[in-house]
Amino acid sequence: MLYAKKNNEKIRAKPNKTASCPYCEKEMIPKCGDIKIWHWAHKHNQTCDYSNKVETYWHLKWKKMVKEKNCEVRTEKKDELKIADIKNDSEKVIELQHSPISIREMRKRENHYDDMIWLFDMNERYDNFHFKIRGEDSKNQYVTFNWKWPWEKIKNIKYRSPIFFDFSNHLMNYDNWSELDYELKRFKNYPFSSYQRKCIFQIKKIHNSGRGWGIVFKKNKFILKYMKNILQDRLKEELKENML
Numbered sequence: 589m590l591y592a593k594k595n596n597e598k599i600r601a602k603p604n605k606t607a608s609c610p611y612c613e614k615e616m617i618p619k620c621g622d623i624k625i626w627h628w629a630h631k632h633n634q635t636c637d638y639s640n641k642v643e644t645y646w647h648l649k650w651k652k653m654v655k656e657k658n659c660e661v662r663t664e665k666k667d668e669l670k671i672a673d674i675k676n677d678s679e680k681v682i683e684l685q686h687s688p689i690s691i692r693e694m695r696k697r698e699n700h701y702d703d704m705i706w707l708f709d710m711n712e713r714y715d716n717f718h719f720k721i722r723g724e725d726s727k728n729q730y731v732t733f734n735w736k737w738p739w740e741k742i743k744n745i746k747y748r749s750p751i752f753f754d755f756s757n758h759l760m761n762y763d764n765w766s767e768l769d770y771e772l773k774r775f776k777n778y779p780f781s782s783y784q785r786k787c788i789f790q791i792k793k794i795h796n797s798g799r800g801w802g803i804v805f806k807k808n809k810f811i812l813k814y815m816k817n818i819l820q821d822r823l824k825e826e827l828k829e830n831m832l
């Protein structure tokens with residue numbers, strides 16, 4: 589967790605500080621190492637419904653981009669408390685999901701947050717995808733994919749909330765480099781200099797076979813659409829320069 593609670597304020601982790609979990613109220617310990625972004629964790633033997641999952645660097649990195657009030661936002665509905673990873677100023681929740689999730693849990697969250705999108709961390713799984721560019725308009729590339737080992741959970745359901753796959757730490761896995769070069773020359777809107785290769789993939793359809801289609805766009809376009817007004821001030825320049 590990026591923020592814990594002390595005297596009803598959200599506070600960031602610092603060495604030797606103490607604060608409590610905004611969900612279960614138990615005391616949390618600051619994790620202030622060299623590698624991961626500084627964050628809070630529960631004590632080893634404590635369970636908490638909110639953070640029984642290990643929070644990855646990927647979670648923290650996305651959360652750290654937005655302002656404090658938009659990060660880990662408490663939302664209560666019918667006496668049930670959930671902590672939304674990111675909530676923008678139009679009340680849209682962005683749920684960050686690193687590990688496979690059950691349909692039941694997906695439904696629960698979709699019912700709780702009226703307006704939400706899913707962002708799945710697919711960076712470690714990108715080798716399981718094979719993509720083919722099928723066409724483009726001024727804004728998007730239309731791509732079919734073959735997902736080698738699709739999660740049972742995700743392939744055969746009708747999604748209520750849009751699903752995005754984050755491949756932004758990797759290049760998309762095109763057939764081969766020459767095809768990629770050819771495609772990139774053809775799509776003048778996609779100069780794809782090294783930092784612009786960061787891609788987000790929106791799933792439009794997945795069949796039982798693991799095949800499906802969707803659209804690919806640059807990560808900064810995703811950020812512009814859903815996070816523009818809630819970004820930390822220090823990132824505004826980077827967004828303008830196309831560097832996020």
Ligand SMILES: [Zn+2]
Binds near residue numbers: 612
């Ligand atoms: Zn807790």
